[in-house]
Amino acid sequence: MTTTAPPPGEPGPDQPPRRFGWSRLPALLRLGPGLRLALAGLLMLELLSYATVLVQPQVVKWLLDSVSRGASFVPALLTLAAVALCSGVLIVTSSYQLGKLGQRMVLGARAGMIDALLRARVSTVQRRPIGDVLSRIGSDTTLLQHALSEALVRGAVAPVVLLATVVLMALSDLTMVLVLLAVVAVGAGVEWLILHRLAKATEAAQAGVGEMLTGLQRVLLAFRTVKAFGTEADEARAVVGQARLACRQGVRAAGWNAVVGGTGWVLMDIMFLTALGMGGARIASGAMSVSDLVAFLLYVTYLRTPSAALTQAASAMSEGLAALARIEQIQHIPAEPDDQDASAEPEPAPADDGVPAGIALDGVWAGYEDQPVLSGVSVHVPRGLTVVTGPSGIGKTTVLNVVERFLELRRGRVLLDGVDIRAFQRGELRRRLAYVEQDAPLLGATIREAVGYGAASPGETELLDVVHAVGLADWVASLPDGLDTAIGERAVAVSGGQRQRLAVARALLRHADVLLLDEATSQLDADSEETLLRTIAEQARVRIVLAVSHRMTVASQADLVIVLDESGVRAAGSHRELLRSDPLYRRLASTGGTR
Incomplete structure (x- = not known):
């Protein structure tokens, strides 16, 4: 197939996708109609579900104080059960709406790419390997859904929840909170260094999948020729070789993703042990009650969820931005001129x-x-x-x-x-x-x-x-x-x-x-x-x-x-x-x- 050079300003198919920073996050919201309003509703649901969780340590403290005073703990227990029920309903509702919103965003991304391809110049589309295009429309858009759920929703709510949790913990013991924040600062710095490598590995993995699909598509289109020339084994080695390369790149990305997630969990364990040790010492000195320490440790335990959400959001956003770059490279393909603005096209001139x-x-x-x-x-x-x-x-x-x-x-x-x-x-x-x-x-x-x-x-x-x-x-x-x-x-x-x-x-x-x-x-x-x-x-x-x-x-x-x-x-x-x-x-x- 003969190819043509790209028109001025248009990226060629072999050029790497443009890299986008975190400032490109709002671009995800332009991938479908009504996403901003739906996202605002989801954020409110997430905040309410976390609020019900943050109330629970105080109810537990109330229950323990009632037991220690010999008072009835039934009211506290019933309140705890009601709060837990509300939390469960809110979490289920939020998860469903989040999945629904993600599917709408995927649809918007796919529709945008399909529309851009069908409006593009013939020469532009013919230059692009079909397998790579299918990879972008298929798997890259799926990564965007993960980026939406982890980054735009849970990642956005997590800092608010962390701040609220830290404030509640500081009301119990400010010194312990300052020590724990120092631990968090060190861990966050380590994670930030890892995220850059994760983004590069994810981009390479997606490109590898595209190359594999391109090779397989070439073989399937010429399947009779492959059979006639007896080259099945050669073609299988070539395509499987591309699959192995994509696998190695995917494993590399999975490794960095695991490091990011593991770092977050190790950080939380260090925080829990630090709080337990300091809290035990403060109980021994009479500066803290047992119920206060239990509530404080529950808050530390609850920190795992928003902290993990923030870590996963950073990881998912690194992957999602790499996918977004590849998707927007397709969406930004120029249309044939009069498809950009049909009204600007001149009327047919008089016949010569x-x-x-x-x-x-x-x-x-x-x-x-x-x-x-x-x-x-x-x-x-x-x-x-x-x-x-x-x-x-x-x-x-x-x-x-x-x-x-x-x-x-x-x-x-x-x-x-x-x-x-x-x-x-x-x-x-x-x-x-x-x-x-x-x-x-x-x-x-x-x-x-x-x-x-x-x-x-x-x-x-x-x-x-x-x-x-x-x-x-x-x-x-x-x-x-x-x-x-x-x-x-x-x-x-x-x-x-x-x-x-x-x-x-x-x-x-x-x-x-x-x-x-x-x-x-x-x-x-x-x-x-x-x-x-x-x-x-x-x-x-x-x-x-x-x-x-x-x-x-x-x-x-x-x-x-x-x-x-x-x-x-x-x-x-x-x-x-x-x-x-x-x-x-x-x-x-x-x-x-x-x-």
């Missing part, structure tokens, strides 16, 4: 009276990366059947690409009925064109969906007419389900020739002004090709048909044949004229064409 009706290439220069393919090509394609032929790689398909505006011109212009095609909005231009690409891919689960793709609710009769026109009526009639017969993914249930004819039928259903065919008969036998050529000839009476072909059977039926070579348009004329006048064309005809 000096240019006859049809398609005209006027001094066209176009190419891929730094290699020009068309150099100053000028040619007129009138109504009727025009065939473009020539040696392989000479730019025949490129002619179709510039007409469809899949490829932008470097110089020159392309006119449709005397109007520069750049004066049309792309959607309007492409509604006037019907295109059958070389591989003739079919989109749809059934024959009906494949033929009717892109048409506005075609009727049964209309579908059967175009199927008949391409010589497939008897075949469709012989199928048990007729037009509703499943064709399988990538149309594996139909032959290559049937696939090509169905693609032509799909194009005929558009009733476009121009029919563009790229090797549309390359997989047909002689009888099928003859039937299809009759249909193409009929279409050429009422519209422009521009066909790229190396087959002389197609060229012999053309009203005009254009021969391309390295210098551009080498010759133009009828099949018979070119056989007499052009040596290259005679050579192509004698060999049956060129591929």
